[in-house]
Amino acid sequence: MPRQSIIIDTDPGQDDALAILLALAHGDALDVLGITAVCGNISVSGTAANALKVLALAGREDVPVFVGSAAPLVGKLVTADVLHGKAITAGWDLPFSSAAPRPEFAADWIIDTLLSRPAGTVTICALGPLTNIALALAKRPEIADRLEGLVMMAGASQGGNMNAVAEFNVFVDPHAAARVFAAPVRKVVVSLDVTRKLLVTETELRRLTAAKNGITAEVTKLLGLYDACARAGAPRALHDPAVIAMLLAPDIFKGREVNVEIETAQGLTYGQTIVDVNGVTGRPANAHWLTDVDSDAFYSLLCDALARG
Numbered sequence: 001m002p003r004q005s006i007i008i009d010t011d012p013g014q015d016d017a018l019a020i021l022l023a024l025a026h027g028d029a030l031d032v033l034g035i036t037a038v039c040g041n042i043s044v045s046g047t048a049a050n051a052l053k054v055l056a057l058a059g060r061e062d063v064p065v066f067v068g069s070a071a072p073l074v075g076k077l078v079t080a081d082v083l084h085g086k087a088i089t090a091g092w093d094l095p096f097s098s099a100a101p102r103p104e105f106a107a108d109w110i111i112d113t114l115l116s117r118p119a120g121t122v123t124i125c126a127l128g129p130l131t132n133i134a135l136a137l138a139k140r141p142e143i144a145d146r147l148e149g150l151v152m153m154a155g156a157s158q159g160g161n162m163n164a165v166a167e168f169n170v171f172v173d174p175h176a177a178a179r180v181f182a183a184p185v186r187k188v189v190v191s192l193d194v195t196r197k198l199l200v201t202e203t204e205l206r207r208l209t210a211a212k213n214g215i216t217a218e219v220t221k222l223l224g225l226y227d228a229c230a231r232a233g234a235p236r237a238l239h240d241p242a243v244i245a246m247l248l249a250p251d252i253f254k255g256r257e258v259n260v261e262i263e264t265a266q267g268l269t270y271g272q273t274i275v276d277v278n279g280v281t282g283r284p285a286n287a288h289w290l291t292d293v294d295s296d297a298f299y300s301l302l303c304d305a306l307a308r309g
């Protein structure tokens with residue numbers, strides 16, 4: 001498989017951190033051009049700081065970090081505190097990073113990067129709300145043609161985690177998601193439908209923390225929330241690393257082409273990804289919606305990456 005150039009747009013987030021570590025461990029396959037931080041799990045200053053800490057942990061402070069949007073396109077930011085209490089900030093006492101974010105605004109850097117590289121050579125991995133990507137597409141719509149693709153953790157068709165139907169990343173900024181799903185870009189969607197099959201059980205935790213290397217102690221801290229939930233008999237799903245796994249090992253996933261629309265109206269279904277699974281609307285397919293994953297193969301990939309640390 002040829003080496004792929006990627007931009008990671010992210011709101012770390014413990015699962016975002018594992019996704020970044022997974023990508024960096026596979027430098028043979030993935031060239032991480034930069035990390036763009038977006039508000040989501042916490043404020044954008046916090047997610048940028050966390051991205052820098054993850055890069056320091058991996059010894060990769062050469063990877064540039066850009067600060068992106070501090071708020072969704074419409075309305076006020078809803079952070080993951082509402083979902084997890086303050087637990088989303090647990091485990092982040094990682095070593096201090098002396099690096100600083102670059103001065104360019106994240107959406108502008110995405111535009112500059114896509115316009116300065118050959119068309120069809122860069123993939124965006126979106127691990128948070130889609131605000132930065134929507135802003136970049138709004139400012140320079142022609143970047144849609146320059147992208148190789150967009151692989152995103154977004155949405156759900158079988159029940160949400162913010163209301164009965166909406167997933168967090170889409171719920172935080174459904175207006176951005178609507179713009180991104182409407183853009184003429186090849187999209188692959190890793191939704192809760194798939195990530196709920198990647199539960200972090202006590203067995204998986206033992207596997208993830210088995211390696212005894214420079215990053216094990218810090219990874220164990222980041223996984224503290226998952227450990228507590230697994231011990232309580234309510235294992236949490238692991239979301240964002242599945243986006244990177246999709247690039248590294250697409251064969252472990254199954255999916256189908258569907259039409260996806262986003263509910264932006266306030267109400268019970270705010271932020272829903274409306275997936276036309278039966279093709280009844282007549283609207284053209286605009287996304288490859290993943291439906292299944294080989295959980296064991298996924299964890300082997302992730303554990304192998306963490307063991308390289």
Ligand code: BDR
Nearest residue numbers: 013080127153168169239
């Ligand atoms: C998504 O929400 C965030 O809390 C996680 O980092 C993940 O990207 C899952 O709904």
Ligand code: CA
Nearest residue numbers: 013016127128
């Ligand atoms: Ca995330």
